[in-house]
Amino acid sequence: MSLIIAVDGPAASGKGTIAARLARTYGLPHLDTGLLYRAVGVKLLEAGRSLDDEAAATEAARSLDVAGLSDDPRLTTGEAGEAASRVAGHPGVRAALLDLQQAFAAQAVGAVLDGRDIGTVIAPDAPAKLFVTATPEVRATRRWRQLTARGFDIGFEEMLADIQRRDARDAGRGAAPMVQAEDAVLLDTTDMDIEAAFDAARRIVETARAKHGL
Numbered sequence: 001m002s003l004i005i006a007v008d009g010p011a012a013s014g015k016g017t018i019a020a021r022l023a024r025t026y027g028l029p030h031l032d033t034g035l036l037y038r039a040v041g042v043k044l045l046e047a048g049r050s051l052d053d054e055a056a057a058t059e060a061a062r063s064l065d066v067a068g069l070s071d072d073p074r075l076t077t078g079e080a081g082e083a084a085s086r087v088a089g090h091p092g093v094r095a096a097l098l099d100l101q102q103a104f105a106a107q108a109v110g111a112v113l114d115g116r117d118i119g120t121v122i123a124p125d126a127p128a129k130l131f132v133t134a135t136p137e138v139r140a141t142r143r144w145r146q147l148t149a150r151g152f153d154i155g156f157e158e159m160l161a162d163i164q165r166r167d168a169r170d171a172g173r174g175a176a177p178m179v180q181a182e183d184a185v186l187l188d189t190t191d192m193d194i195e196a197a198f199d200a201a202r203r204i205v206e207t208a209r210a211k212h213g214l
């Protein structure tokens, strides 16, 4: 068995930050799966297609070029996040992105993946699973700081409404909804800074490693 670390949770909970640091700590490749859905959403928007058009979204997912996604500034906007969450509800899109994610998780060296359905659908047998969360207000504050620091003009109330709308859509959809896997450990980072959250995450992974002899 390889060390697969599944990190799920709602928007701006800090799961990407934790996943990236865990990957560095354990020398594992890391996939931010949200980027895949963001790229599909942006592709549709740029082609002038409706985000509700499942056939177009599925085709965009099937023909996705995954090279360079983590450096693409178009994927970091609030609009990209909203578009991602809309196309992520299409079963065809999720099916088109499944093999790629499962192949990434199956690397012999192990892997860290973060998203919404890693512990439930992509890697249900992962030995280490975390569900990272924080209150909507704290997550909206983190995302607002992140976006305004990059020069985006957005009010806090709008940010909070965006987070709450996305939470409801991601948790309420029929296809692979955002839900804590039964065997995932809940990590509530509401009152934790990044260092404290990472330390807590590493302890969870260490416990899993000891349990599975990894």
Ligand SMILES: Nc1ncnc2c1ncn2[C@@H]1O[C@H](COP(=O)(O)OP(=O)(O)OP(=O)(O)O)[C@@H](O)[C@H]1O
Pocket: 009, 010, 011, 012, 013, 014, 015, 016, 017, 018, 034, 081, 142, 143, 146, 189, 192, 193, 194, 195, 197
């Ligand atoms: N525990 C924390 N305390 C304060 N700020 C944090 C904490 N964790 C992450 N952040 C900051 O909050 C912002 C969002 O974090 P991050 O991108 O890791 O969240 P995420 O859950 O991966 O979001 P998304 O799913 O939308 O990609 C970043 O600016 C990050 O530096």
Ligand SMILES: Nc1ccn([C@@H]2O[C@H](COP(=O)(O)O)[C@@H](O)[C@H]2O)c(=O)n1
Pocket: 011, 012, 033, 034, 035, 037, 038, 081, 084, 085, 086, 088, 114, 115, 116, 117, 118, 166, 170
């Ligand atoms: N495994 C995943 C990852 C993401 N999504 C959807 O994409 C949206 C954007 O994700 P971020 O992590 O970049 O914020 C997110 O709101 C989900 O709708 C997903 O469904 N499954």
